Amino acid sequence: MMSIEIRNVTKRFGAFTALDNVSLDVPTGQLVALLGPSGSGKTTLLRAIAGLDPPDQGEIRDHGADVTRLGTRDRNVGFVFQHFALFPHLSVFENIAFALRVRKRPAAEVHERVRELVALIQLEGLEHRRPAELSGGQRQRVALARALAAKPRVLLLDEPFSALDARVRHGLRRWLRKLHDELGTTCVFVTHDQEEAFELADSVVIFHAGRVAQLGSPAEVFQVPQSAFVADFLGGTNKLAGQVTQGQFHVAGQTWPQRLPNGPATAFLRHGDVELAAEPPLHRPSLAVRVTRVRSNGPRTQAELRTLQENLLLVAELSPDRSLAVGSELWAVPRKLHVFADAPGELRHGDTQEPVTWGEFI
Amino acid sequence: MTRHDARKLSKERRFGRVVLCAVALAWLSLIVIVPLAAVLGEAFQDGAGAWWRAITDSEALVALRLSLKVAVLTVPLNTVFGIAAAWLIARFRFPGRSLLMTLLDLPLSVSPVVSGLVFVLLFGAHGWFGPWLADRDIQVIFALPGIVLATTFITLPMVAREILPLLEAQGDEQELAALTLGASPWQMFWRVSLPGMRWAVLYGVILTTARALGEFGAVSVVSGHIRGETTTLPLHVEILHGEFHFQAAFAVASILTLVGVFTLVARRILQARIDAAE
Numbered sequence A: 001m002m003s004i005e006i007r008n009v010t011k012r013f014g015a016f017t018a019l020d021n022v023s024l025d026v027p028t029g030q031l032v033a034l035l036g037p038s039g040s041g042k043t044t045l046l047r048a049i050a051g052l053d054p055p056d057q058g059e060i061r062d063h064g065a066d067v068t069r070l071g072t073r074d075r076n077v078g079f080v081f082q083h084f085a086l087f088p089h090l091s092v093f094e095n096i097a098f099a100l101r102v103r104k105r106p107a108a109e110v111h112e113r114v115r116e117l118v119a120l121i122q123l124e125g126l127e128h129r130r131p132a133e134l135s136g137g138q139r140q141r142v143a144l145a146r147a148l149a150a151k152p153r154v155l156l157l158d159e160p161f162s163a164l165d166a167r168v169r170h171g172l173r174r175w176l177r178k179l180h181d182e183l184g185t186t187c188v189f190v191t192h193d194q195e196e197a198f199e200l201a202d203s204v205v206i207f208h209a210g211r212v213a214q215l216g217s218p219a220e221v222f223q224v225p226q227s228a229f230v231a232d233f234l235g236g237t238n239k240l241a242g243q244v245t246q247g248q249f250h251v252a253g254q255t256w257p258q259r260l261p262n263g264p265a266t267a268f269l270r271h272g273d274v275e276l277a278a279e280p281p282l283h284r285p286s287l288a289v290r291v292t293r294v295r296s297n298g299p300r301t302q303a304e305l306r307t308l309q310e311n312l313l314l315v316a317e318l319s320p321d322r323s324l325a326v327g328s329e330l331w332a333v334p335r336k337l338h339v340f341a342d343a344p345g346e347l348r349h350g351d352t353q354e355p356v357t358w359g360e361f362i
Numbered sequence B: 001m002t003r004h005d006a007r008k009l010s011k012e013r014r015f016g017r018v019v020l021c022a023v024a025l026a027w028l029s030l031i032v033i034v035p036l037a038a039v040l041g042e043a044f045q046d047g048a049g050a051w052w053r054a055i056t057d058s059e060a061l062v063a064l065r066l067s068l069k070v071a072v073l074t075v076p077l078n079t080v081f082g083i084a085a086a087w088l089i090a091r092f093r094f095p096g097r098s099l100l101m102t103l104l105d106l107p108l109s110v111s112p113v114v115s116g117l118v119f120v121l122l123f124g125a126h127g128w129f130g131p132w133l134a135d136r137d138i139q140v141i142f143a144l145p146g147i148v149l150a151t152t153f154i155t156l157p158m159v160a161r162e163i164l165p166l167l168e169a170q171g172d173e174q175e176l177a178a179l180t181l182g183a184s185p186w187q188m189f190w191r192v193s194l195p196g197m198r199w200a201v202l203y204g205v206i207l208t209t210a211r212a213l214g215e216f217g218a219v220s221v222v223s224g225h226i227r228g229e230t231t232t233l234p235l236h237v238e239i240l241h242g243e244f245h246f247q248a249a250f251a252v253a254s255i256l257t258l259v260g261v262f263t264l265v266a267r268r269i270l271q272a273r274i275d276a277a278e
Helices: A042-050 A092-101 A107-120 A136-148 A166-183 A194-200 A218-223 A228-233 A349-353 B003-043 B047-055 B058-091 B097-109 B112-123 B130-135 B144-170 B173-180 B185-214 B217-223 B233-242 B246-277
Strands: A002-013 A016-027 A031-035 A057-062 A077-080 A154-158 A186-191 A203-208 A211-216 A237-245 A248-251 A254-257 A263-270 A274-277 A287-297 A300-307 A313-318 A329-334 A338-341
Touching: A002 A042, A002 A186, A016 A042, A016 A186, A016 A211, A031 A042, A031 A194, A042 A077, A042 A154, A042 A186, A042 A203, A077 A136, A077 B173, A092 A107, A092 A136, A107 A136, A136 A166, A166 A194, A186 A194, A194 A218, A203 A218, A203 A228, A211 A218, A211 A228, A228 A237, A228 A263, A228 A338, A237 A313, A237 A338, A248 A263, A274 A313, A287 A313, B003 B246, B047 B058, B047 B246, B058 B097, B058 B144, B058 B185, B058 B233, B058 B246, B097 B144, B112 B144, B112 B217, B144 B185, B144 B217, B144 B246, B173 B185, B185 B233, B185 B246, B217 B233, B233 B246
Parallel strands: A031 A186, A031 A203, A077 A154, A154 A186
Antiparallel strands: A002 A016, A002 A057, A203 A211, A237 A248, A237 A263, A248 A254, A263 A338, A274 A329, A287 A300, A287 A329, A300 A313
């Protein structure tokens, strides 16, 4: 059973195409992450599902019914805003009760449901506080409870943790995952943080320039990136520019068999996929490198290497107990290499990094 | 820079600060404090009894009642208009939006005398609608409707000007949140939008009231100065002053002065709440 079906949705803001013929299915009960750089269309799609920005073309179905032209209030979706958007003049209780109050539910029912939700978000005793008297994490939980009050079939979250500091963010993530597993509500959330997407979601949809670049389970998209953009976006990657000739990818004096047409190509090699060896292994291609720098940022140690041929930069993740002398020469053995032909426009995700403010277009 | 230079500079800066403070204070005293004190001094020069007699004089009471009536009619009109206009400008992009913003400021930039004359031109005996109104025995100019119209025109932007920056700073997320929670546009307005802007509305209302009570120029043109009928408080002050009843003139003027002082106090109190709402 599909909860949300998106068919060929296009949305433009002036000359800017925010969504370009996007189709996507969200199965009932799943927790789906829309991941991508700023301006890639993920938030626009979320707002289209909520009915806040109706698409210019295409169709959105909710449990089989066409809701494309339906107003926000008739969709029964919960929406959690990036900056919470709590009502500052109302108490925690009345914020959570809002969806029930506007539906004119009897007072007893309202009290019962709010009590339930306050217990769920573990804020018992704070019902009479104003949002300004809560911490960031508490506000976010109130925003979640408020969105859940009318029992929506779909919960949409726009960068739900980005306004919180790192420690609170991690705690809330785990809590949201647990909450989702208990309630079984279909959830779609937008994030630009791949770690967040991978930790929380059942499936990840990667956006690039208004299109779906790839979708699948976190493991799938991480292990098998289908485009240079995805390989590059899921960070911690070395980029090696080389050439494909007659089914072989050449870089820094080494070759890998590839089924790509002749021409320039780029290999993507994750920092963690670089093994270091004192001798070149017999049956695997390896690159002769010199250590130029070793740096440690707490739990992680990384080595900066330069290939002896072509002087290309390689970053390798080291196990913390490994020590390397700067200037020493050894062999870098790629465990897994993703090679993509340099199609024009493929490697340009850096261009879309500038944040786009929707307000300017509305 | 040596320590000596630094000390010299800080000395110079301190000197500059003292001079600037002195200039500002002297100017403020000359322009604001001395006249204000003079009003109160003149008002009470013959004692509190004389002050009380002046403001409870029958003509003064008629003027006060008329001014209050004008305020009571004007303020609700401009409050509703101000909220609607500010909301429209802050939340929607439509053709003519910048024209609306410009027109909204017009009453602030046009001389009040001109504002009054416009209504005489429209509704006066020889005005565009004058004969039509005369046929139906409706008096606009030299009567309450004219005074209310002129005052409404003068105070038109005041509520909107207070709300607009707040609405723009707040953004529309709370309103969108209300819609996603199932609120109708009316429920959204009454439960979220209006409470969010309430302090700014209140301050706009206070400003409008103060101006409605104190407006002189435009009202002077349309009122006709009919004693005991179409003289508002400021007009009454002028009449008393023209007839050399200085103490009485200043006594009535002291009421208008107090309205002004009250407005300033309200600003101090409300501004903090408006800032907190942003």
